[in-house]
Amino acid sequence: MSDKLVVTGASGQLGKLVLHHLLDSLKVPAGRIIATTRTPDALAEFAARGIEVRAADFDDPASLDAAFAGVSRVLLISTASFSDRSVQHKAAIAAAQKAGATHVIYTSLPEPVDPSLAIVRDHAATEKALADSDLPGWTVLRNNWYFENLFWTIPDIAKSGKWFTATGDGATAYISRDDLARAAATVLASDSTGRTTLTLGGSKAYTTAELAELIGKAIGREIAVVQVSADDLAKGAEAHGVPAHLAGIIASGDVNVAAGRHAAITGDYKALTGLEPRPFEDWLAANKAALAG
Template identity: 50%
Template sequence: MSDTLLVTGASGHLGQRVIAHLLDTNKVPANKIIATTRSPESLSALAAKGVTVRKADFDNAASLSTAFAGAQRLLLISTDTLGRPGHRLAQHKNALEAAINAGVKHVVYTSMPMPKNSPLLIAPDHLGTEHALAASSLTWTILRNCWYMENLFMSLPQALADGKLYTAAGDGKIAYISRDDLGRAAAAALACHNGNKGIYTLTGSEAFSTENIARLASAAVNKPLDVIQVSVEDLIRGMVAGAGIPEAIAVEIASFDTNTKVHRVAAVTGDFRALTGIAPQKLSEWLAANNATLARA
């Protein structure tokens, strides 16, 4: 009998793509999938297809073992907590303890590239989760996901409207990969039937500096876009004063640029192809497919 597979954070953008690939790409029967979320009502369409939908709150450790019951393989999608150092790690540890209590055998975890000694402020949560997995009785697969192409929606539309893209990343590059590709890879890792331990760093096929991205985005929407290099301190001030972002969140966001500047997300690997058998989507293709959204401001 095939394993029952569980996806946490199933109502999130990545979780939705994982479920779609489990059903459509990997041909996993709906009745062999459990989808957990804080908002089960949001997954009524999946429930109608035969997917088991359960409520799971990572801040309520006692409830998680029940939510995970009956699953043999579990995808732990990193939670989205910001501005609370260590809270994400506590949530993940709750989930791992519950997985063991529920009889889960294998956990797939979405981590980040090069979490050790990273200046990125969320890195300790990822590294701590990797260490917790390694110390557990579980077998595991760690997916060190590079940054989503979709993250560019947070900066490019306004930058294209203003004609200026501010960055503190210097000449650092990012090997962007689409969220759908990461969902495909996670589904493949979850649906396989081995208990081998492994780490995959999932990247696009090329790394891009902010200057590279600006040129590609400008061409995709036919608007000029200049890159303005600033200090991390000025970047934080701009987010707080210009966008009204709370300072603690702005500091955390700015640490992504610091991490990029020291080349922590520039490496390109073949791990996505190794998991899926196909090449990742190119950034130029993604920009062309989303040019209307990028030009909306």
């Protein structure tokens, strides 16, 4: 039986970190690792280290068949498409089954229970596709928001001094992208079987008001939190040039937080890796200059 491990979307930020953890943290032989991407040249540094790089396009099922040939375990990193990602994910699941893969690991989000929300819909459909599949085993990693997501918004918020949000009193157990990459690499390189769902987040959940206070102190600027409706948040984002579909995704993310779906402290990360997730305060101290803009 093959012992080959596949990382999809390997040229993305999460994918590259997974490759680093496979090679450097877990000491997986490079010859066992296959990295797939639409842009193979972007993975030249990993090819030079002995990883096999294969071209794959989630919109081209034939390319997935070739990319997954002879594999055992597949890490399916959710795509960045703003259309129906579940179609792409289902194509990857079908290709994994066709290749005879024994286990698929998928990066989802916490509590994908409301398919009416844009941020949830594709993850819920993909989780169902895994549950309905004939795969011998799978692991769903319900990843909480990255600390790094704050780079998208905080520099502008710091300049204006106002943080418009629809999160209400909802809290988020943020976690670093690197920690989530380590977790994904750990499952991929393991011999785990069966069907498992893990919720991965930090050891503490923060409301937007708590984040604003911590970040404001770190960068030396006061940040006032302004609670608005999800509709008004989306309209405000559009007014500042954000495309309508992306504005809807941003607003639905806040709705999910307000509903309490990102606040759970599970301990799954430590149970999986044996390590504590990086504390937010530690990450903030290391990145305050970038957040200040």
